[in-house]
Amino acid sequence: MAHFIDRRLNSKGKSxxxxxxxxxxxxxxxKKAVSDSVTKRSVTDxxxxxxxxxxxxxxxxxxxxxxxxxxxxxxxxxxxxxIRGDRIDRPPxxxxxxxxxxxxxxxxxxxxxxxxxxxxxxxxxxLFDDLALPxxxxxxxxxxxxxxxxxxxxxTDGVPANIHIVRSLRQSLARRTAMSASKRRxxxxxxxxLTELEDTPGSSAExxxxxxxxxxxxxxxxxxxxxxxxxxxxxxxFCKRPVPTSKxxxxxxxxxxxxxxxxxKDMAKRFYILxxxxxxxxxxSLDVVFIRHHTQAKExxxxxxxxxxxxxxxxxxxxxxxxxxxxxxxxxxxxxxIYAAQASDGDNWADDSPQCRQLMEKSILPVCRYYTYIxxxxxxxQTLWREYESLAAGNAHFxxxxxxxxxxxxxxxxxxxxxxxxx
Numbered sequence: 001m002a003h004f005i006d007r008r009l010n011s012k013g014k015s016x017x018x019x020x021x022x023x024x025x026x027x028x029x030x031k032k033a034v035s036d037s038v039t040k041r042s043v044t045d046x047x048x049x050x051x052x053x054x055x056x057x058x059x060x061x062x063x064x065x066x067x068x069x070x071x072x073x074x075x076x077x078x079x080x081x082x083i084r085g086d087r088i089d090r091p092p093x094x095x096x097x098x099x100x101x102x103x104x105x106x107x108x109x110x111x112x113x114x115x116x117x118x119x120x121x122x123x124x125x126x127l128f129d130d131l132a133l134p135x136x137x138x139x140x141x142x143x144x145x146x147x148x149x150x151x152x153x154x155x156t157d158g159v160p161a162n163i164h165i166v167r168s169l170r171q172s173l174a175r176r177t178a179m180s181a182s183k184r185r186x187x188x189x190x191x192x193x194l195t196e197l198e199d200t201p202g203s204s205a206e207x208x209x210x211x212x213x214x215x216x217x218x219x220x221x222x223x224x225x226x227x228x229x230x231x232x233x234x235x236x237x238f239c240k241r242p243v244p245t246s247k248x249x250x251x252x253x254x255x256x257x258x259x260x261x262x263x264x265k266d267m268a269k270r271f272y273i274l275x276x277x278x279x280x281x282x283x284x285s286l287d288v289v290f291i292r293h294h295t296q297a298k299e300x301x302x303x304x305x306x307x308x309x310x311x312x313x314x315x316x317x318x319x320x321x322x323x324x325x326x327x328x329x330x331x332x333x334x335x336x337x338i339y340a341a342q343a344s345d346g347d348n349w350a351d352d353s354p355q356c357r358q359l360m361e362k363s364i365l366p367v368c369r370y371y372t373y374i375x376x377x378x379x380x381x382q383t384l385w386r387e388y389e390s391l392a393a394g395n396a397h398f399x400x401x402x403x404x405x406x407x408x409x410x411x412x413x414x415x416x417x418x419x420x421x422x423x
């Protein structure tokens with residue numbers, strides 16, 4: 001019996017294999033803990049790891065053991081309370097279960113919650129599990145062409161893993177037939193002659209011997225033909241062809257007007273940070289366009305989008321016009337998947353909301369794969385929401401959600417970008 005010892009060094013996390021098995025086994029409990037932790041983090045702390053706490057009762061495993069069973073009699077020395085046949089009451093439940101609640105007790109025991117750390121990558125994988133951009137289509141051949149391998153018949157050269165067994169055996173049969181056909185015909189003729197000579201009285205023994213020797217020689221030559229030769233081998237051939245790749249752009253439109261107080265802006269930033277992390281982690285080749293707006297809209301970089309303090313009045317149509325201009329100039333709809341996410345408190349100049357609806361209906365929604373509008377407010381819905389509601393009723397790729405508090409951000413985010421079931 002041979003024993004193999006794996007002496008490869010593990011990472012600082014010690015048993016990496018056991019850790020991955022643990023994450024898979026208790027994925028549902030860990031995902032719930034991760035989703036609960038999102039709302040407790042600061043805006044700048046989303047990308048780090050997390051300390052996860054799971055109730056100990058959720059990680060218990062079944063245990064098999066031999067039951068005592070049967071009838072048993074015992075003698076307990078010093079028993080002065082019970083006699084034979086007495087029934088003993090169940091002991092009262094004592095103590096809490098480690099959650100820090102309930103009355104103090106002088107008996108009983110429990111378990112604290114199981115706490116462990118997960119890395120940044122593990123945290124983000126769990127955070128964005130089962131999410132995807134809706135309606136994403138492969139629609140273009142870009143300079144960075146994606147190649148896919150296709151079958152391209154058979155070839156005489158290749159590696160053993162690609163051997164085409166049926167074609168190789170067919171070629172072997174054809175070769176053996178070609179090399180031995182004439183000999184087999186000659187052999188059948190000689191065997192017929194030998195049979196006739198042996199059945200004919202007075203046949204020459206010398207002639208019969210010569211026929212037998214010739215028959216043996218032909219059989220030897222036929223048997224010498226190899227069953228398969230390197231000449232017979234055929235291999236599956238493959239070639240790479242360019243296939244359409246997914247080119248997508250996400251427009252992030254954020255209202256930074258004076259009606260958006262600091263708490264509302266922080267919730268909008270939390271939503272966009274989640275969206276940006278999800279996009280950059282899930283899709284390698286995807287453009288993100290950041291647009292901030294008050295009375296005027298401006299395309300900005302990532303840092304200015306999240307940290308600029310500029311503010312002013314509110315004209316939402318300025319952001320929609322700028323988005324339409326950028327899309328028409330840089331992102332043709334026949335080559336790009338167009339996405340947009342707009343966050344606002346819903347407050348807008350009264351005469352501007354109808355214009356927003358017209359811009360959405362005529363210029364933006366016809367070219368978008370998916371458009372999301374998030375209203376962040378505790379007040380009643382404003383005119384912009386009501387204008388957008390009429391659009392949502394007739395456009396399945398237009399989604400609207402309402403965020404009232406920090407606790408709503410992650411559930412709303414998952415609802416907007418949950419992976420669609422294949423039809």
